[in-house]
Amino acid sequence: MKTRKRSACKAALAVAITGSLLAGTAHAQLAGHNVILVHGFQQEDLANPPTDLDEVKAAGEDYWRTFWLSRSDARIDWGSDGRVEGNIAQQAYQQMREISQQGLCNDYCIVVSHSTGDLVTRYLLENQARWLQSDGLQPLKILAAIDYSGAGGGTELADLALSIAYNDSWYNWPLKQAVRAFTGITPEPGKLGVVNDLQTNTARNLAVSPNNVPRLRFVAGGSSYGGITKPFIAGTDDGVVPTHSACGATTSNGIDSCSSSLSLAGKVSNQDGPSDLYYNHFPILMNEGVSHSGVLGSETGNISVPVVNDTTLNGLRVDFASRTYNKRAWWQWWGSGDRYIEVPGSDQTDMSTLVYNTLNN
Amino acid sequence: MPPRLLLALTLIVSGAVGLGYFLSADNPFRFSWIAGESERESLPRSGTDNTQPKPVPIQPPTTEKQEPSGNAVGFMLASAASQYSQNIRYPTYSIPISEDLASAYSGNRFDPVELPLDGGGQFTVTLEKYRFVQEEDILVAASITGSQVVGPSLDVTLESPESRQALASATLKNESGAPYYEGVIEADAEPGEYRLIVEATIDGKPVRHASTLTIEPDLGEFDGLGDPRVANNDLIIPVHFDTKEPGFYALSAQLYHNGRALAQLQVEKRLDGTTDTLELKAHGSVLAHRKITGKLELRNLQIRRLPTSPGDRTDYGFGPEDGYSFSPPDLDGLTDSPAGDPESEHRAALLQRLADKF
Numbered sequence: 001m002k003t004r005k006r007s008a009c010k011a012a013l014a015v016a017i018t019g020s021l022l023a024g025t026a027h028a029q030l031a032g033h034n035v036i037l038v039h040g041f042q043q044e045d046l047a048n049p050p051t052d053l054d055e056v057k058a059a060g061e062d063y064w065r066t067f068w069l070s071r072s073d074a075r076i077d078w079g080s081d082g083r084v085e086g087n088i089a090q091q092a093y094q095q096m097r098e099i100s101q102q103g104l105c106n107d108y109c110i111v112v113s114h115s116t117g118d119l120v121t122r123y124l125l126e127n128q129a130r131w132l133q134s135d136g137l138q139p140l141k142i143l144a145a146i147d148y149s150g151a152g153g154g155t156e157l158a159d160l161a162l163s164i165a166y167n168d169s170w171y172n173w174p175l176k177q178a179v180r181a182f183t184g185i186t187p188e189p190g191k192l193g194v195v196n197d198l199q200t201n202t203a204r205n206l207a208v209s210p211n212n213v214p215r216l217r218f219v220a221g222g223s224s225y226g227g228i229t230k231p232f233i234a235g236t237d238d239g240v241v242p243t244h245s246a247c248g249a250t251t252s253n254g255i256d257s258c259s260s261s262l263s264l265a266g267k268v269s270n271q272d273g274p275s276d277l278y279y280n281h282f283p284i285l286m287n288e289g290v291s292h293s294g295v296l297g298s299e300t301g302n303i304s305v306p307v308v309n310d311t312t313l314n315g316l317r318v319d320f321a322s323r324t325y326n327k328r329a330w331w332q333w334w335g336s337g338d339r340y341i342e343v344p345g346s347d348q349t350d351m352s353t354l355v356y357n358t359l360n361n
Numbered sequence: 362m363p364p365r366l367l368l369a370l371t372l373i374v375s376g377a378v379g380l381g382y383f384l385s386a387d388n389p390f391r392f393s394w395i396a397g398e399s400e401r402e403s404l405p406r407s408g409t410d411n412t413q414p415k416p417v418p419i420q421p422p423t424t425e426k427q428e429p430s431g432n433a434v435g436f437m438l439a440s441a442a443s444q445y446s447q448n449i450r451y452p453t454y455s456i457p458i459s460e461d462l463a464s465a466y467s468g469n470r471f472d473p474v475e476l477p478l479d480g481g482g483q484f485t486v487t488l489e490k491y492r493f494v495q496e497e498d499i500l501v502a503a504s505i506t507g508s509q510v511v512g513p514s515l516d517v518t519l520e521s522p523e524s525r526q527a528l529a530s531a532t533l534k535n536e537s538g539a540p541y542y543e544g545v546i547e548a549d550a551e552p553g554e555y556r557l558i559v560e561a562t563i564d565g566k567p568v569r570h571a572s573t574l575t576i577e578p579d580l581g582e583f584d585g586l587g588d589p590r591v592a593n594n595d596l597i598i599p600v601h602f603d604t605k606e607p608g609f610y611a612l613s614a615q616l617y618h619n620g621r622a623l624a625q626l627q628v629e630k631r632l633d634g635t636t637d638t639l640e641l642k643a644h645g646s647v648l649a650h651r652k653i654t655g656k657l658e659l660r661n662l663q664i665r666r667l668p669t670s671p672g673d674r675t676d677y678g679f680g681p682e683d684g685y686s687f688s689p690p691d692l693d694g695l696t697d698s699p700a701g702d703p704e705s706e707h708r709a710a711l712l713q714r715l716a717d718k719f
Contacts, residue, residue: 199573202573276465
């Protein structure tokens with residue numbers, strides 16, 4: 001989820017340049033494949049619902065401006081005031097039709113999603129082939145999805161937002177402030193839009209059937225909103241999305257890491273990891289320091305950690321010792337310290353640049 | 362040397378050594394309560410989990426950060442490509458599952474929803490499931506922990522999210538000192554999404570716990586299984602379903618043997634009234650390497666009427682609680698050979714080409 005400031009001028013300008021943007025990004029590929037962006041929850045849409053699809057698209061464009069916009073070939077934008085099985089599906093499908101008609105995914109696209117975009121993508125993947133074929137169009141061929149801070153498993157903040165909407169103003173002040181920070185509004189029944197879909201039970205009962213599109217998961221663990229939301233999310237989190245969701249864990253039980261032997265910070269130690277992962281969900285990187293929206297390219301200085309479950313690949317042993325280091329805490333006077341694993345140099349860049357540069361290497 | 366002085370010296374020396382060890386980085390019990398990062402020493406969960414990673418072998422310690430010798434992100438992508446290549450040995454209509462995956466894909470699951478209370482307590486509501494069919498009883502259980510003073514009963518209301526009209530209400534009672542409140546409310550409403558609001562009086566003030574459930578239309582009747590057969594390296598299991606309305610339907614179920622989950626099966630088909638049979642297929646790759654004796658079972662049958670157009674709702678129906686058991690035909694002809702789905706293989710080849718760069 002990202003917040004944004006919208007103005008009429010800005011929206012009009014954004015709409016005006018949409019056409020030129022498409023032309024300007026015609027060769028913006030990732031590893032030789034066209035890139036489709038699916039953004040996350042935009043809280044501004046709850047306070048001021050977009051009036052039409054142009055406004056939705058303008059907001060979608062703003063969402064990705066930090067990094068991915070100039071590296072994409074198409075976007076699927078949607079209004080956060082709607083529901084996934086409602087306005088969101090309708091808005092998304094209009095754009096998917098265009099993508100199909102333009103043949104942008106004839107040679108397999110890569111979807112880059114953020115936050116609730118994970119859930120929206122999952123729903124669209126389940127239905128797009130049937131809808132497009134019934135309109136005489138080719139289904140989109142998706143090579144893989146790169147999911148940053150994926151909210152496909154929901155977030156406890158959405159569970160709480162619903163209860164807050166039905167309670168009087170006196171109730172539990174810190175919780176109410178956390179929910180306000182998350183939604184950008186004082187929640188009211190019937191005005192929560194896609195936050196309804198982000199309830200943990202609702203999200204985990206929506207379009208969960210296994211499919212053959214690999215979901216590459218990138219997990220953040222930093223703070224958002226000054227840390228006021230963290231106490232209300234199960235396990236570790238990035239201030240909005242719990243780690244159980246971002247990793248692709250099969251239950252909403254709070255977990256600390258995508259790995260049972262590696263913390264979000266890369267420390268080699270026993271962790272409360274997922275008991276299992278949804279089919280074809282592959283956690284790739286974790287980053288304890290980066291915030292929920294910082295994964296999209298705005299934050300550097302945080303170390304990314306490979307979710308190493310096994311250092312053997314195709315029978316060949318990979319020497320991760322060369323990528324590890326030991327560190328002593330301030331109270332440790334001597335000794336070898338704790339063992340950490342990291343992506344070398346990852347603190348010099350942001351998570352989006354890191355992935356983009358690696359794939360386009 | 363007087364014994365008292367000797368004792369004092371001994372205490373000082375042993376204290377210094379002990380403090381030194383305590384402050385050593387090699388002391389495994391050190392200051393875990395100070396560490397800012399999560400460092401629970403919990404053991405990995407047991408059970409049928411087959412994704413639990415093996416601990417990374419401990420390498421000889423170094424005291425300084427070392428220069429990288431490879432691309433860790435590339436390694437992870439290559440690892441995902443390798444795992445994906447393994448996964449596509451199985452067609453998506455028949456994938457092997459652990460007990461955890463069986464639970465995740467059984468559908469219709471409702472995990473308890475917690476609401477923090479002032480003073481550290483919790484107001485928790487749980488249901489048997491997330492989706493109910495019309496006129497089904499909804500068993501609601503709630504618990505309130507903490508030091509608050511709570512009334513003897515709780516009120517529960519089923520409410521429409523748009524109109525906020527109360528469609529049904531009931532009282533949850535705390536029978537004979539049980540640590541929870543329990544009651545039943547009827548799902549007597551049109552198909553759709555509803556709010557379940559449980560209201561408690563806590564320290565003299567009303568607190569409402571809201572969660573979501575759905576009421577599903579009657580999609581039709583499951584009419585049992587046809588005769589299973591083997592064809593093209595699949596065990597084909599015909600499932601009869603008498604639909605009320607034509608449409609695209611997706612059927613999923615889980616194949617069990619001797620109480621153990623073997624595979625998640627799924628099929629999608631248009632049912633238009635001329636046929637009422639969907640054929641689930643268990644691929645040879647999930648059966649051929651197993652010794653199957655006696656009956657197989659289909660559990661957690663779930664049928665979905667898929668949205669015809671974007672914006673339409675998906676409707677859900679569920680098979681008999683006990684599922685179906687059946688005697689399989691001779692399975693000797695099945696082989697543990699890869700599925701050979703062209704699109705998945707092409708995707709795997711592209712991913713592998715990407716990974717080969719590293």
